[in-house]
Amino acid sequence: MARKFSNTALNNQLSGFQKVYLILIVGFILGPFLPLIIQSLAFRWAWPDLLPGTWWMEQREVSRMPLAWDYVLSPYSRILEATINTVVIGSIVTVICLAICLPAARVLARESFRGKSGFEFFLSLPLIVPEAAIGIALLMIFIRMGIAGSYLGIIIAHLIPTIPYMIRMLTAVYQGLGKDFEEQAMILGASRWQVLRLVTLPMLLPGVVAGALFTFLVSTNIFLLTFFLGQGKIITLPTLLFSKISGGTLDASAAGITLIVTLPGVILLIISERFIKEEAFGKGFGN
Amino acid sequence: MTEVRLNAVQKRFGAFTAIESIDLDIKSGELVALLGPSGCGKTTTLRMIAGLEAPTKGEVLFDGHDVSDVAVQKRNVGMVFQRYALFPHMTVEKNVTFGLDVRGLPKKEISERLEEILEVVQLNKFRKRFPAQLSGGQMQRVAIARTLITKPSVLMMDEPLANLDTKLRGEMRRFIRDLQKRLGITTIFVTHDQVEAMELADRVAVIFNGKLAQFGAPQELYQQPNSTEVADFMGASNIFSAKLVAADRAETSFGTIDIMSQPGLKPGNDVYVMLRSEGIDLYPESEAPQGAQNLISGKIKAREFFGASVQYVVGAGEDITVAEQSRRLLDVGQPVVLSVQPDRVWTIAR
Numbered sequence: 001m002a003r004k005f006s007n008t009a010l011n012n013q014l015s016g017f018q019k020v021y022l023i024l025i026v027g028f029i030l031g032p033f034l035p036l037i038i039q040s041l042a043f044r045w046a047w048p049d050l051l052p053g054t055w056w057m058e059q060r061e062v063s064r065m066p067l068a069w070d071y072v073l074s075p076y077s078r079i080l081e082a083t084i085n086t087v088v089i090g091s092i093v094t095v096i097c098l099a100i101c102l103p104a105a106r107v108l109a110r111e112s113f114r115g116k117s118g119f120e121f122f123l124s125l126p127l128i129v130p131e132a133a134i135g136i137a138l139l140m141i142f143i144r145m146g147i148a149g150s151y152l153g154i155i156i157a158h159l160i161p162t163i164p165y166m167i168r169m170l171t172a173v174y175q176g177l178g179k180d181f182e183e184q185a186m187i188l189g190a191s192r193w194q195v196l197r198l199v200t201l202p203m204l205l206p207g208v209v210a211g212a213l214f215t216f217l218v219s220t221n222i223f224l225l226t227f228f229l230g231q232g233k234i235i236t237l238p239t240l241l242f243s244k245i246s247g248g249t250l251d252a253s254a255a256g257i258t259l260i261v262t263l264p265g266v267i268l269l270i271i272s273e274r275f276i277k278e279e280a281f282g283k284g285f286g287n
Numbered sequence: 288m289t290e291v292r293l294n295a296v297q298k299r300f301g302a303f304t305a306i307e308s309i310d311l312d313i314k315s316g317e318l319v320a321l322l323g324p325s326g327c328g329k330t331t332t333l334r335m336i337a338g339l340e341a342p343t344k345g346e347v348l349f350d351g352h353d354v355s356d357v358a359v360q361k362r363n364v365g366m367v368f369q370r371y372a373l374f375p376h377m378t379v380e381k382n383v384t385f386g387l388d389v390r391g392l393p394k395k396e397i398s399e400r401l402e403e404i405l406e407v408v409q410l411n412k413f414r415k416r417f418p419a420q421l422s423g424g425q426m427q428r429v430a431i432a433r434t435l436i437t438k439p440s441v442l443m444m445d446e447p448l449a450n451l452d453t454k455l456r457g458e459m460r461r462f463i464r465d466l467q468k469r470l471g472i473t474t475i476f477v478t479h480d481q482v483e484a485m486e487l488a489d490r491v492a493v494i495f496n497g498k499l500a501q502f503g504a505p506q507e508l509y510q511q512p513n514s515t516e517v518a519d520f521m522g523a524s525n526i527f528s529a530k531l532v533a534a535d536r537a538e539t540s541f542g543t544i545d546i547m548s549q550p551g552l553k554p555g556n557d558v559y560v561m562l563r564s565e566g567i568d569l570y571p572e573s574e575a576p577q578g579a580q581n582l583i584s585g586k587i588k589a590r591e592f593f594g595a596s597v598q599y600v601v602g603a604g605e606d607i608t609v610a611e612q613s614r615r616l617l618d619v620g621q622p623v624v625l626s627v628q629p630d631r632v633w634t635i636a637r
Binding site: 178180181183184185186187188189190191194198199202203205 | 360
């Protein structure tokens with residue numbers, strides 16, 4: 001009886017309701033991309049038409065490329081500069097964030113000290129204080145220090161909202177990793193550095209990758225802080241997009257930029273997914 | 288072959304004293320159990336021998352040399368953790384050779400020693416597997432192999448049989464004993480289970496509240512405990528207060544019985560007498576032997592049947608527990624006579 005039950009549960013994996021639910025979720029996530037893709041391929045699309053009045057295909061004698069992509073790929077769009085800025089800033093922020101959060105998470109996960117819970121609350125403050133408030137305050141300080149409108153200023157600003165997430169994720173990962181493994185490695189003769197390189201980091205890897213990915217995505221999506229502290233001198237994809245759509249219209253070129261903006265995240269997600277899977281990681285930790 | 292000695296070792300964690308003061312002398316090649324309830328300091332003691340904790344006071348000596356300040360990496364000890372702590376991202380082979388790899392030994396020597404040790408623990412078939420693909424017993428053998436391949440001077444184990452089911456326990460017990468005898472390596476293990484301690488160890492150190500309560504062979508602890516706490520922990524059931532009326536006679540609430548005289552105990556002393564439940568003979572009243580020593584009459588109050596053995600509680604002024612092979616079964620309420628040889632009565636000073 002039990003066998004039969006488990007068989008049906010395995011064979012018909014999803015019920016009708018579950019399938020509908022899944023399709024709704026997929027639609028909810030992918031739906032917003034649909035008008036963007038259509039828009040980027042339109043020649044003219046005006047209210048109240050449900051679809052573009054004129055498609056680019058019909059006008060290909062006039063414009064050899066879709067208007068959106070023609071603009072996006074031209075140097076006037078500054079999209080290459082913005083992409084490079086976004087990726088470079090995101091990468092540096094991720095590395096610095098890891099360097100700060102790994103040791104901190106280790107202490108938070110393993111040691112107990114006076115005022116620990118207060119400290120943990122303090123760490124999540126940047127998530128509570130509005131970004132605009134942080135941005136304006138930082139801008140005043142950074143102008144005095146002369147690092148407003150510089151990469152350094154933006155990187156420091158990006159660390160503020162990313163550190164709380166990273167610390168939380170890494171603390172949870174460290175809590176899952178008992179002291180046993182590191183002590184065992186030491187007894188077997190491994191130096192501190194060997195323990196870190198051969199045991200701790202590989203075992204933390206899935207958590208570190210997830211944390212790094214998350215930090216990178218948050219950093220590449222920060223608009224307000226970048227906008228305040230970049231002072232227009234440093235543009236990233238979000239600020240570029242904002243300047244394009246701040247007029248209130250979503251034209252073809254804005255749609256094109258929007259699609260470009262989503263690319264780094266998607267690419268990174270695919271890479272990291274493969275990376276984590278390829279780690280032949282055992283589930284059992286010895287029990 | 289290393290001799291381990293703890294010399295007045297004390298360990299404090301802040302205001303908390305884990306180990307009051309412990310002296311322990313472990314002979315080379317001996318298999319010793321540190322036995323005690325959880326929180327008694329036995330694991331701390333083991334960790335100090337391993338070098339994972341530094342003693343607050345006193346010294347740890349290996350072959351007469353003080354190693355208290357020697358880093359854990361340099362101490363050349365081996366430890367098998369309770370949950371084995373196999374590195375989940377490495378295969379069995381990589382786990383086993385870890386200790387040699389980090390020491391930077393030549394590849395050829397590593398692979399020779401790997402083959403040798405895999406043979407010993409019979410894990411050749413599993414060498415390419417990851418820990419998650421092994422059973423509990425196999426994981427433990429990997430953990431032991433990983434430790435032994437480094438040729439440690441002292442082998443330590445934390446609750447080596449605790450995570451195994453009954454059938455594997457017997458197998459691993461024989462495996463550990465054989466291996467230990469064959470290699471002659473000084474071995475110390477920690478357990479809270481007195482059965483596990485008696486099954487495996489040459490000598491058992493009983494630790495209560497950070498102090499060494501008694502250190503001796505299993506049968507000595509079992510039959511001649513030096514305190515009621517030790518007796519209780521070793522599973523004794525019949526401990527009664529008594530008064531010595533002569534060097535070899537004790538007055539109890541179930542009558543005056545003959546005992547073996549023990550040095551240090553004088554007539555008039557208040558003592559405890561301990562009667563091992565399996566050392567007592569039980570007779571139905573009609574079959575009671577005539578003129579035997581130490582006859583105690585009573586009535587069966589309860590019976591517990593364990594298959595091969597059966598345990599009775601006999602009311603005779605005190606409740607006395609008697610265990611015997613279940614070749615016959617007596618009924619609750621039946622009047623019986625107990626008989627105990629004086630040399631099976633152990634006396635503990637009060």
